[in-house]
Amino acid sequence: MTITNQDELEGMEVIGRIVARTMAAMAKAMEPGMTTRELDNIGRRFLERADAVSAPQSTYDFPGATCISVNEEIAHGIPGDRIIAEGDLVNIDVSASKNGYFADTGASFRVGKVAPHLDRLCKDGKRAMQIGIAEARSGKPLSGIGNAIGRFASRRGYTLIRNLASHGVGRALHEDPGEIATWPTKGDRRRIGKGLVLTVEPFLSMGGLWANGGPDGWTLFSEPAAPVVQYEHTVIATDRGARIVTLP
Template structure:
């Protein structure tokens, strides 16, 4: 979506606030023993209270209202009976629509204390997203996002999952301009239009390069197997930079 009117921005900000609040409400409930299905129910109730519709459920018939991925699961985890344990990494990805506008946000949370290495990975994963967002500006190359994130990751000794991309959003969960690499690539030649609505969501890893399918047809895992974190905002490109519409 490329916005041209103030009311479109207002609609995006409304659903952006809702998905951000939903994710944070779910994150506050993380504790040892809670199941991912119970976390998903909290998110479902929050979306319903706000009059919003789960985007993965409505768009792809996903078997959950939100995606919850734990440890070796890096994306699209199905909520279920899995219980959270101390030291787990829990990724919560919330996308939803309201009044025809879509927004998408995600973050990796720590279930209690984690190892120093994983704690640093989380902090750096969030910073990698921020670096990518700073590269969003009208009339700049789309490849600048992946170039900036790639330089950050390389300098700190990380890898990036190279087949889970950012994407256009706004009037649908996934729309033009399609996939947007959050890793360095010479093949990306497009530029950022003023008003373009997109996600910025790098997957930062300690060795993983690709996302591969699991047996359930939804959940994705790292190949090679390695810890992975993801942080995501939906943003709007302007001449002065990005407007983050999913900020808490």
């Protein structure tokens, strides 16, 4: 989607706040001993109260209102009977629509005290996202997002999952300009148009390179097996830089 007027901007800001507040409410409520289904139900109720519709459910018939991935699960985890424990690394991904506008956000959260290397990974994962967002300015190359993130990851000794990309969003969960690499690429000559709505969501890892599907047909795992974190915002490209709409 490309923003062309104030109504479209306001529509994106409304749904952006809703998904951000939903994720924040889920993160605040999360505690050891609860199941991922119980956590998902908190998100479901929050979306319903805001008259918003879960995007993975409406778009793909996903069996949950939100995606919740724990430890070895890196994305698209199905909420269920898994019990969240002290020391877990939990990724919450919330996407939804309202009045025809879609927004998408996600983050990885530490449950209680985690191993020092995971604490560092989380902090650097958030930083990688911020570095990518800084490249989302109108007129700049789309490949600049992944190239900047790649330089940061390389300096810090990390790898990036190379088949889970950022994407256009706005009037649908996934739309033009299609996949946007969050890893270094060559040959992508696309440029960022003014008003373009997109996600920035690198998957930073301590050795993982690819996301592979598991037996449930949804949940993704790192190959090679390694810790992975993801942080994501929906942003609008402007002449002054990225305008983040998924802030609570």
